[in-house]
Amino acid sequence: MTKATPNTNGDRGHSAGCSTDLLHLLNAFENTSIDSEIERSQLISAATTFLARLQSPWETIRRHLVDSPAVQLSLKVCMDLELFRKWKDAGNGDKTAAELAQLTGCDEELLQRFLRHLAVEHLLAEVAPGTYAQTEFTLAMCTPHFGAWPQYMHETVLDTWKAMPKVLADRGYKNDSLTVIDGAFQVATHTTGQSIFDYFASHPGQAKTFNNAMTGYGAERCSWLDIFPSTNLLENVVEGPLLVDVGGSIGHDVEKFRKRHPDKASRLVLQDLPAVVGDAICGDQVQVMPHNFFEPQPVRHARAYYLHSVLHDWPDANALQILENLKPAMKHGYSKLLLNEIVVLDKISTSSPQVTSFDLAMMGLCAAQERTELM
Incomplete structure (x- = not known):
């Protein structure tokens, strides 16, 4: 008895032809052809x-x-x-x-x-x-902002990730077992009782590396003004503060707004901790204000309060406290709250790996997370 086998030579020939065409297409591809x-x-x-x-x-x-x-x-x-x-x-x-x-x-x-x-x-x-x-x-890699990433990963993120498996195992694999002052970063750096930002305050070299790395990250993303048209803030605007960049680091985003609307520079406010805003890059007319967002917001009735990648650094309770501190300063029917954050999609396979890798970084460094639309 003989065993019949299907004739697949035609299919194989078609597959080989497709592979050859694909190889030719890939080898001929140039980055400049992307629209x-x-x-x-x-x-x-x-x-x-x-x-x-x-x-x-x-x-x-x-x-x-x-x-x-x-x-x-x-x-x-x-x-x-x-x-x-x-x-x-x-x-x-x-x-x-x-x-x-x-x-x-x-x-x-x-x-x-x-x-x-x-x-x-x-x-x-x-x-x-x-x-x-x-x-x-x-x-x-020759620029300070992109060149900071190997150092930032080496001295801050990788040691934290290395400590995480044992920390999670020791704490029974509970999502809420990590806290802002007692998580994987604290175990890795032997700094229990301090947040990562407390640590940066006493380690200015690592803080500078972190700020440079975040500048590099921001430079590669589309401008927030391409997502939220800046003209929306200028409609029906009254005298007083226009935009308050809360926890705005050294001013990457407020500077983008200033360059687009230079005549509004004096009505822009950059806020962050004193050690951070000391390196501000925004124009001279922008008001640079040392401020801790866990304290009441001192600038009242601004047209918009803007937070970029702030809430993802903090667990829910802390994030809610940051928002609560803004409420008394906002003018009903006038002030806007603008949140610029990574959003985790329901179908995660359609997202970039950056979303999930940043989420795991937030878990280890800050006991925080990237959030879904419902979170």
Whole structure:
């Protein structure tokens, strides 16, 4: 008795042809062909989904648990050596590993091992064996805002995440077992009784790294003024404060408003803790006001009170206290409350991994979370 088998040669030929076409399309793709940020986000999501379907379980393990941590290691060492900045200052041309080793004072064989990993991950360009060129990514690492991320992750986030499994196990895997002053960050830094912001107040170097990293994060997001038209705040406006940026860090967002409406600068207020607003970047006419948002809001009857990524730093009880402190200052029927926050979608597979990774960072650092629309 013989076993009948279907003829799949036609299907295989079609599949092979599709694969060839796809490879040609991917190799020919140029970033400049993207028309909008929405289209770019959709392409990234589709590519990520495609890669997840394409890879075997081992390839997925290797990508997430071996390759990605090795990228963080390689970047941290290169940033400590100031490799990318020195390279840029030296003319930014193609350089051999030997030339880069001489530029940084690092052993050539040692440096080559890190360069190879960055090149195989396409973060650094290999123009010939042992010869490299900077990329848009490594040049971004030369800026204080993007360049802060390897340091911020290394000294703040990764140690916290490393401590989290044991902390959660010891506390019975309860979502409310972490608090603002007694969570994974406090275990990692041996600072129980202090919030992460108390810690930053006594560690100005890490605070500066954090502020730079958040500036880099904000620079890559669409402007809040593209989400909420600034002209909405100018309709039927009366004399007095126009916009109060509560917990506004060093003023990234209020400065965007000032640049769009320079004649309104004197009616803009930036608020944050004294150590933070001391590094404010907003224009001279903007009122820079040291303020703790756990205390009553001193600026009354402003047209809008704006909070960007403030509530996600705090558990519900603290977040409600922040909002309660704004209520007495707001004028009924006139003042607006503007919240600029990440929203966790019900169908999480349609979201960016940034949403869920930031949520886990908030869990460890602040005992807080990214919230859904209903939360």
